Amino acid sequence: MDNIAKELIRAELNKHVSHSGSQVKSAAKLKVSNATVSKIIAGKDDGLGDAMWVKISKQLGMRLDQIWYHADTRPAIKLRGYFDDARMHGNVFGLVCTPGSGKTDMLDNYVKEEKNVFYVKCERHMTEKELLAKILQSMGIKSNAGTVSLLTSIIKERVDKYKQPIIIIDEMEKVRNGLLLLFIDLYNALWKRCGIVLIGTHNLRDRIELGEARGSIGFNEILSRLGGKFIEIPTPDYDDAILVAKTNGVTDTESLAFIANGAAIKNGVVDMRRVERLVHAWKQKQAELEDMKNQEEAA
Numbered sequence: 332m333d334n335i336a337k338e339l340i341r342a343e344l345n346k347h348v349s350h351s352g353s354q355v356k357s358a359a360k361l362k363v364s365n366a367t368v369s370k371i372i373a374g375k376d377d378g379l380g381d382a383m384w385v386k387i388s389k390q391l392g393m394r395l396d397q398i399w400y401h402a403d404t405r406p407a408i409k410l411r412g413y414f415d416d417a418r419m420h421g422n423v424f425g426l427v428c429t430p431g432s433g434k435t436d437m438l439d440n441y442v443k444e445e446k447n448v449f450y451v452k453c454e455r456h457m458t459e460k461e462l463l464a465k466i467l468q469s470m471g472i473k474s475n476a477g478t479v480s481l482l483t484s485i486i487k488e489r490v491d492k493y494k495q496p497i498i499i500i501d502e503m504e505k506v507r508n509g510l511l512l513l514f515i516d517l518y519n520a521l522w523k524r525c526g527i528v529l530i531g532t533h534n535l536r537d538r539i540e541l542g543e544a545r546g547s548i549g550f551n552e553i554l555s556r557l558g559g560k561f562i563e564i565p566t567p568d569y570d571d572a573i574l575v576a577k578t579n580g581v582t583d584t585e586s587l588a589f590i591a592n593g594a595a596i597k598n599g600v601v602d603m604r605r606v607e608r609l610v611h612a613w614k615q616k617q618a619e620l621e622d623m624k625n626q627e628e629a630a
Contacts, residue, residue, distance in 0.1 A: 340384055343391045344371055361390040364622050366629030381580050382617035401440040402578040404571035406432045409564050414441055417526030418497035425529045425557035427536050428564045431602035447496040455505045459513045483520050490525040497526035504535035512549040518556045536561040572601040579610050586613055
């Protein structure tokens with residue numbers, strides 16, 4: 332944890348002590364030892380671990396415990412590669428990610444780091460106009476008035492003003508068939524003007540490939556515009572789990588192995604959501620152990 336965050340916590344802790352009436356009362360409310368509070372208030376906190384800072388910030392309502400640090404796992408590196416390709420060259424891809432692959436973390440990180448990235452997440456009952464309105468909203472335009480054709484034209488006009496824009500549409504497997512066909516219109520309007528990436532689970536790939544095999548109207552055109560196939564992003568493995576845990580503060584070999592093994596599903600695949608939960612539990616445990624240590628030192 333950086334010094335800026337620590338100073339913010341120290342300032343909030345000082346306020347909490349003042350409002351509580353004493354350090355002892357403040358410590359009791361925060362469920363930490365008086366020795367820990369005393370160390371932070373006095374600025375003698377060099378040996379205080381991140382887990383304790385996170386615990387106190389949570390008790391103070393600051394929610395710094397929710398900070399999650401991105402790690403360049405194998406799936407994340409692959410996703411970034413396709414995003415960059417689409418953004419820089421106006422290419423179009425259909426990507427398949429397994430649930431728990433860490434996709435959301437990668438998307439959040441990419442949107443923060445890169446310019447002109449327009450990201451939308453689909454919902455089950457979304458209409459064509461609602462999806463187009465969400466794309467426009469990601470561009471800073473609040474509008475859902477007009478026809479589908481008009482909204483598509485507005486998006487086309489907007490992307491021409493940006494350098495290397497990309498539209499990322501996530502969880503496409505949730506939408507109905509009519510909305511899937513809207514992709515054809517977007518592709519036709521934005522070809523080589525803007526990169527487009529569709530992301531979904533295996534259900535999206537199977538649905539479109541089955542529709543194409545059955546001769547369903549438009550499905551062969553969707554698949555053709557995606558280069559004839561969906562690209563499968565590799566699933567996270569044991570090493571990816573270790574990397575993420577380390578990036579988020581876990582240091583000892585035993586705990587790293589426990590987290591990686593605990594997040595395993597089958598065949599060497601891990602679920603990154605499980606990794607996050609286990610890392611959070613580890614941080615909570617470390618904070619409790621550190622607080623006990625501070626109490627023993629103060630006794």
